[in-house]
Amino acid sequence: MPKQTAPVKKNETITLTFEDLTHEGNGVGKINGYPLFVPNALPGEEAKIKVVKVNKNYGFGKLLELTKESPERVEPACDVHCNGCGLQHMSYRLQLEMKQNHVKNAMKKIAHLENIPIHPIIGMENPLNYRNKVQIPVGERDGQLITGFYQKRSHRIIENTDTCITHNDVINEVVKAVRDIANRLGIGAYNEEKHRGVLRHIMVRTGQATNEIMVVLVTRTEKLPNKDVLVEELTKAFPNMKSIMQNINDKRTNVILGRKTKLLWGEEYIYDRIGGLTFAISAKSFYQVNPVQTKVLYDKALEYAQIGGNDVVIDAYCGIGTIALFLAQQAKKVYGVEVVPEAISDAKKNAKLNGITNAEFFVGEAEKVMPWWKAQGLKPDVVVVDPPRKGCDEALLKAMTDMQPKRIVYVSCNPSTLARDLRILEDGGYDTQEVQPVDMFPMTGHVECVSQIVKKEAGTD
Known part of the structure; x- marks a missing residue:
């Protein structure tokens, strides 16, 4: 029996009509019954695509140009491609x-x-600004601290993406303030290739019902330069600040938090309320976002x-x-x-x-x-x-x-x-x-x- 081959080749440019969505939000179109999965495409749309990967039973494509657009397509509220919010191009109804x-x-x-x-x-x-917690990596570019999420399938930080549409507004403001103050105080970012530097991640948690704020500074080193000035400036900038913690993670790892956490200022917990109950939330607590x-x-x-x-x-x-x-x-x-x-x-x-x-x-x-x-x-x-x-x-x-x-x-x-x-x-x-x-x-x-x-x-x- 002759070996079955896919009806498309890698790097081929074709026109495709989309008829469905995967559960991850990729558009699904078929060529002679052979499915191609294409990010950012919607059912009912037609587009020119480039075939980027071919498997025996299915392939993947990249959207090049829409020739017919779905009425369910909306303008994304954010143009950063960190892959955190991969459904922004579709109406909330379709989501x-x-x-x-x-x-x-x-x-x-x-x-x-x-x-x-x-x-x-x-x-x-309101399906935006709902998150009460963020863990955002810190890096350096041209001698300046940068914060932002990693680009899709990479560890390259997309610079200063500190206004994420899913975070509540206070979180966005706090991340920016921590970065700017740390930058001014000369607190260096962690370099994962060289395993040097200090500041690895900034974690911010908020209580929706209480408006209380917790900041966790994840560092490679136990020593945090100018920590007293950093604490003073943060507490002055945010009257609802209730807790500033330092978590030490000295390992070469993708895991964000290390084993040791210590209190720099305030309390070890912030509080939130759900349905009449009050919850104490620590740096490492699992609490729905x-x-x-x-x-x-x-x-x-x-x-x-x-x-x-x-x-x-x-x-x-x-x-x-x-x-x-x-x-x-x-x-x-x-x-x-x-x-x-x-x-x-x-x-x-x-x-x-x-x-x-x-x-x-x-x-x-x-x-x-x-x-x-x-x-x-x-x-x-x-x-x-x-x-x-x-x-x-x-x-x-x-x-x-x-x-x-x-x-x-x-x-x-x-x-x-x-x-x-x-x-x-x-x-x-x-x-x-x-x-x-x-x-x-x-x-x-x-x-x-x-x-x-x-x-x-x-x-x-």
Whole structure:
């Protein structure tokens, strides 16, 4: 049989009509059934493209010139190509439609769940300036400090991109101020090739409800030149500054934060409020970056949990206790488990801060702690999971089904791994009732989901 070849060649220029979008937002067009994926192209558009990569079953192209434009195309609010906000060229309506389709396709193709209700995605009234946290690299050019995000697929800083459309305005102002003050004080930037210099990253966190500001200066060296003057100028410029920290990362690594963090000024925490609860946020805390949609997400998780006053609940990725403390307001008892010791310390602090006494938090891997709890006779009515993008460990899914809770609430930031795990739970005696997508990260391809899962009744398939 003759070897099948692609109908296009690398570096060839062709005209292509686009008919679909990938879940990352790339346009999809076909030549004789052979799909080509092209960034910045929209369904219904026609364009001249250059073929940049050819695989056996699909290829990639680069948009050269639009010959027919979609009515869903909009002028991007930002012309920086850092790849952080890759959906700016499409209307917000189309962004939401694309994400909804991604969830539906994952449920159908991976979970094999075609008949469950997938509710319309909950979007934002204002899909800009929503982020309450940034970690931005620092470099040097012509003897001056520069800040900015890395160019797509590189470690070249796009200079002074300090007005990102997804950050709240205060964050943009603080990053610029730190850079300008440090530059004036002669605090040199870190050079990753030579592993020299001082300032590696600037992290800024804000509390939406409190307007409090935290700055974390990530440095290679423990010594930070002119730190007292830097602190004085920052606190004078920003009356809401509550915390200035230094994190020392002396390793040759792409990991942003090092192990040691010390207080330069103020407190070690800033505070924020969600739905009547107050949370202390430290430099290393995991805290959702979109506070408006976090409230939407947690309200839905609480609704799906259907907690009664006698219910015992396990939160298997509890972080600093955000979801667990919401649940504790209605439950008899909540047990939280998290592998990061600092997060558990914060969770205990947050429980105390809110006067919540029916929540206990433990350090450990949920898949190991839960079987131990089961052996001790703990029988949860509800289990809540909010895992990282890779989804739940298979051992954790087994630990959950072994404990036989009446309901499971699965909060996910990755529809593909959510669908994979739902299939396992379905095969383990549970039914997926409904899925609610939430747009936590407008202008990006990411989508969050909350799923309600219930134990099958005896005798049902």
